[in-house]
Amino acid sequence: MFTGIIEDLGIVTNLKNEQDNLHLTVKSQITSELKIDQSVSHNGICLTVVAITEDSYVVTAIKETINKTNIGDLKIGDIINLERAMKLGDRLDGHIVQGHVDQVGICEDIREDNGSWLFTFSYDSSSGNVTIEKGSATVNGVSLTVVNSEKNRFSVAIIPYTYEHTNFKYFKIGSKVNLEFDVLGKYIQKLYEARL
Structure with a gap:
């Protein structure tokens, strides 16, 4: 974990x-x-x-x-x-990340935004993965809050500290990234599908 x-x-x-x-x-x-x-x-x-x-x-x-x-x-x-891996009893500063990548996404857009960056990623939504605004997503292992959420794409805002201390600074349009969607969201999605 x-x-x-x-x-x-x-x-x-x-x-x-x-x-x-x-x-x-x-x-x-x-x-x-x-x-x-x-x-x-x-x-x-x-x-x-x-x-x-x-x-x-x-x-x-x-x-x-x-x-x-x-x-x-x-x-x-x-x-x-x-x-x-996190130690039991430590603060959970990000969100619960399993380290089990759900799928690969593509960096579609990178915009500087007055001191921060807005990155947009697309993914194949046919596998049932979803994001919600203000929900969590993990990109290349980085815990992030979703800013914009659509059916097969989402955006995240990156602060200067995260930009400098992760490999986000090396991303280009077209870069492939590992995506792990929020574990609670995945369970809810499966339960919802089962009820239909």
Whole structure:
């Protein structure tokens, strides 16, 4: 379980395919605090640490993860958002984030807005995922409040701190992002569909 508050930006230093799996090596300032078997969110994808060196660690993504996220598009040198799992009893500064990406979205628009930024993302709504204004959504692991909500797109406002301390500053129109929709909203949507 995560909060969507990014702790560090990691750098992808190696990618290795082994059968259907993808092993990522990530250089990070939090490496010294990690341990093997620990869950870490990588652009919103919960992955398990399987090896640690001095300033880098390795995680493995299976075929299911590669198919449902943008992890297969990563290249050496890419910057990714990192968050360790929350501790029981800590403040929940973001919202409840599972680290289970629902689908990939596309950055459709980026606008500077007098000291902040407005990012708009589109997604395939046929899978039943929804957003609501002032509800929560997670983009590349970042906990955000939805500003504008439509059937297959939504916008979020990004403050300067978030822009500087996440990989939002590297997004371009057309960038693929990992989306995790609000867990309570997903349950309500399923219950609603079942009653119809």
